[in-house]
Amino acid sequence: MSTHPDLPDTLVHFTGRPRSETEAVPEFAQGSAEERLVSILHSGVLRGNPTFKTDAPVICFSEVTEEARRVMLRQGVRRGPYPPWGLVLHRERLIAAGARPVLYVSRAERDRMMQELPRRTYNRCVAYEPNPGRGWSDWLFEREWRLCFDPDANPDQASELAITRDLVAGVIVGRKGWMPPPRQSAVNAVSELNTRLKEIPALVKSLRASLPDGASVGSISVSSGSWTTKFAGAADRLARWYWDGENLVEDGFFDIRDQQMRHAAYDDPPAFEVGFSFDVRGGSEQ
Numbered sequence: 001m002s003t004h005p006d007l008p009d010t011l012v013h014f015t016g017r018p019r020s021e022t023e024a025v026p027e028f029a030q031g032s033a034e035e036r037l038v039s040i041l042h043s044g045v046l047r048g049n050p051t052f053k054t055d056a057p058v059i060c061f062s063e064v065t066e067e068a069r070r071v072m073l074r075q076g077v078r079r080g081p082y083p084p085w086g087l088v089l090h091r092e093r094l095i096a097a098g099a100r101p102v103l104y105v106s107r108a109e110r111d112r113m114m115q116e117l118p119r120r121t122y123n124r125c126v127a128y129e130p131n132p133g134r135g136w137s138d139w140l141f142e143r144e145w146r147l148c149f150d151p152d153a154n155p156d157q158a159s160e161l162a163i164t165r166d167l168v169a170g171v172i173v174g175r176k177g178w179m180p181p182p183r184q185s186a187v188n189a190v191s192e193l194n195t196r197l198k199e200i201p202a203l204v205k206s207l208r209a210s211l212p213d214g215a216s217v218g219s220i221s222v223s224s225g226s227w228t229t230k231f232a233g234a235a236d237r238l239a240r241w242y243w244d245g246e247n248l249v250e251d252g253f254f255d256i257r258d259q260q261m262r263h264a265a266y267d268d269p270p271a272f273e274v275g276f277s278f279d280v281r282g283g284s285e286q
Helices: 033-043 067-073 091-097 109-114 192-208 256-264
Strands: 012-016 045-047 059-060 087-091 103-105 123-128 144-148 160-162 168-173 183-186 216-224 227-228 239-243 248-253 272-280 283-285
Touching: 012 091, 033 045, 033 168, 045 059, 067 248, 087 091, 109 123, 109 256, 168 248, 192 227, 239 256
Parallel strands: 103 123, 168 239
Antiparallel strands: 012 059, 012 087, 045 160, 059 144, 087 168, 183 227, 216 272, 239 248, 272 283
């Protein structure tokens, strides 16, 4: 635990940031900051992606103090306030996972480092050119850290960081009492469908036995559908802070189990249906 007021024990992964009007939004940053946080809490992982001037996936964090967090959320530093959505992570756990502060260097130094340093080290380099009119670049206020990946060196390693309670101290949200909404998702019904198909011969035999003389089974159609409601289990029991416009306010913790119980009465069970059509003398009936 740090005793220095400028070295916080936690870092923040904001799921959104203010952008210039001309800045293109990368594919991985589509959607709102709230939507990206929901996706993270549902998947249970922070996924690395290439960012500006990196050639491999990285995950970015900010080492800003509590006072600096309020400044970034209240008015921002350059392009307006940051959206109040993100994860607060324990510093020591991030260090153990391999995260380190970025290296603020000149563009010329960064270009040389690209040729001389290991890929993970190079991808921690951020251009620092504080002189206006000379290709200005100054992002020191972000106090950025990165967890860098190298898919070529470790092809079996996923470029992601699991959301666990020993890593994540809590979640920053934009509204008091906010909960990650459950999602309806389709489930692969192939296994169940195969089981039902194996039952069809016996069903046809039973059906024929019940038909009047002269009637016969013509064709059989089988339709299936299956879905389930999924909850953001990775958020369960994590602390929650909401932004009231001036401060980050403690707001209890996420109780995903209670959310599941409240939705249980409305959760649609997997649906499956089998339809038969057959011919009867003198006409066709379904």
